[in-house]
Amino acid sequence: MNPRFQPTVPTEPVPGILVVDDEDIVRSALRETLRRERYEVVTMGSPLAALDALRRQPFSVVITDQQMPDLTGLELLAQVKELQPNATRILITAVLSLDTVIDAINKGEIFRFIVKPWLREELLATVKNAVQRYELIRSNARLQDETLAVNQRLLQSNQSLEEQVARVAEQNRQLADLNLALGKNLHRSVELCLHTMQTFYPRLGTQARRVFELCQAMGEATSLDPEPQRVLEVSAWLHDIGLVGVPRRLIRQWQEQPDSLNDAERAMIAQHPILGQELAGFVHHLSAVGEIIRAHHERFDGRGYPDRLAGERIPWLGRLLAVAVAYASSNEDAAHAIESIKAGAGAAFDPAAVDVFLKALPQAVEARKERQVTLLDLQPGMVLAKGIYAANGTLILPEGQRLSAAYIEKLLNHHRLHPISGSLLVYG
Numbered sequence: 001m002n003p004r005f006q007p008t009v010p011t012e013p014v015p016g017i018l019v020v021d022d023e024d025i026v027r028s029a030l031r032e033t034l035r036r037e038r039y040e041v042v043t044m045g046s047p048l049a050a051l052d053a054l055r056r057q058p059f060s061v062v063i064t065d066q067q068m069p070d071l072t073g074l075e076l077l078a079q080v081k082e083l084q085p086n087a088t089r090i091l092i093t094a095v096l097s098l099d100t101v102i103d104a105i106n107k108g109e110i111f112r113f114i115v116k117p118w119l120r121e122e123l124l125a126t127v128k129n130a131v132q133r134y135e136l137i138r139s140n141a142r143l144q145d146e147t148l149a150v151n152q153r154l155l156q157s158n159q160s161l162e163e164q165v166a167r168v169a170e171q172n173r174q175l176a177d178l179n180l181a182l183g184k185n186l187h188r189s190v191e192l193c194l195h196t197m198q199t200f201y202p203r204l205g206t207q208a209r210r211v212f213e214l215c216q217a218m219g220e221a222t223s224l225d226p227e228p229q230r231v232l233e234v235s236a237w238l239h240d241i242g243l244v245g246v247p248r249r250l251i252r253q254w255q256e257q258p259d260s261l262n263d264a265e266r267a268m269i270a271q272h273p274i275l276g277q278e279l280a281g282f283v284h285h286l287s288a289v290g291e292i293i294r295a296h297h298e299r300f301d302g303r304g305y306p307d308r309l310a311g312e313r314i315p316w317l318g319r320l321l322a323v324a325v326a327y328a329s330s331n332e333d334a335a336h337a338i339e340s341i342k343a344g345a346g347a348a349f350d351p352a353a354v355d356v357f358l359k360a361l362p363q364a365v366e367a368r369k370e371r372q373v374t375l376l377d378l379q380p381g382m383v384l385a386k387g388i389y390a391a392n393g394t395l396i397l398p399e400g401q402r403l404s405a406a407y408i409e410k411l412l413n414h415h416r417l418h419p420i421s422g423s424l425l426v427y428g
Helices: 024-036 047-056 073-083 098-108 120-154 161-177 186-200 202-221 226-238 241-245 248-256 263-270 272-281 287-295 316-328 334-343 351-363 405-417
Strands: 017-020 041-044 061-065 088-093 112-115 370-373 395-397 424-427
Touching: 017 024, 017 047, 024 041, 024 120, 041 047, 047 061, 047 073, 061 073, 061 120, 073 088, 073 098, 088 120, 098 395, 112 120, 120 272, 202 226, 202 248, 202 316, 202 351, 226 287, 226 316, 241 272, 248 263, 263 272, 272 287, 287 316, 316 334, 316 351, 334 351, 395 405
Parallel strands: 017 041, 017 061, 061 088, 088 112
Antiparallel strands: 370 424
């Protein structure tokens, strides 16, 4: 990057943390715990008073109890999202269930749950990650502003610059709404990310599952050690997480008609491996995953992006992931997609990685067969191939959910009050 365009280092202080709980002892405990870690803390005993404070000053993190008079924690956080979309939202609750998670996704876009009673170390780790997320969004806004300045000099005669500015502004807004948190419970966090991608743009979630299945088989075919295998599989799940901030229209255009993109649109797409690395880097033990995500659009001949790496300068796991992504995202049928991969060996792809892919492909569990069933045909053990939504767009059960008798009863009860129209898709 040209030194003149290096991002500036943030100098403004990070806004404080707002704690909302109607119990004095809980507020005092949280305030003292956080202040010992040198956080600026404001406490409120009423959600309505908290909303007044949110209208007067910015906060980096809002922590609230669920059960309170006037407003529940979820209702409060839904309004926080509107007042301060960049603030990271954390809910304290004594009961953690799938219904609570879905309600949080639909209404409040919660960053993380803290379950009562909490451990001090887990609380501090959660708050640290929450503040880091806020700083990342703010840093990204500055980076986007500087990128716009460069684009204005390069595209002065291009009338699409105004559209680019609007797209970047929309990207910042979406990033502020993004519920991205990979914590100590890696499996739950990755699944939550996948549900976010599936809701934002279903094809991203579907492709992530196909890439994971391919990478899992490729890792086994090369007898990877457990840690590189884990890195490759998590990288497969999250390789396109950086696209969640890109407008849906532009993603669709890139996937279906890549040659129709202009220079500014290509530049935006080319940033998603970098943003994906940054997002992964905010989670403990995922720095290696971030490096692989950054490399998955590099080419063996050095003509890829974002760093134009070539040959063995591309990490080996990145070379494996690149082949899996190319196959899973191809618009061709399977036979033609395989031939395209073979033709790209030595140019787009490492020939050794192509050999691993061809060896592993027969063992890969690719897109499982889907079938349509009615609500009355549902049986415990079935897995949803597509999420179930209410008429108003609210998620009832997510894709990939294994059904139990309790979940089926929940669907039947919902159907009695608000009919679920159409057939359902399950695997099997």
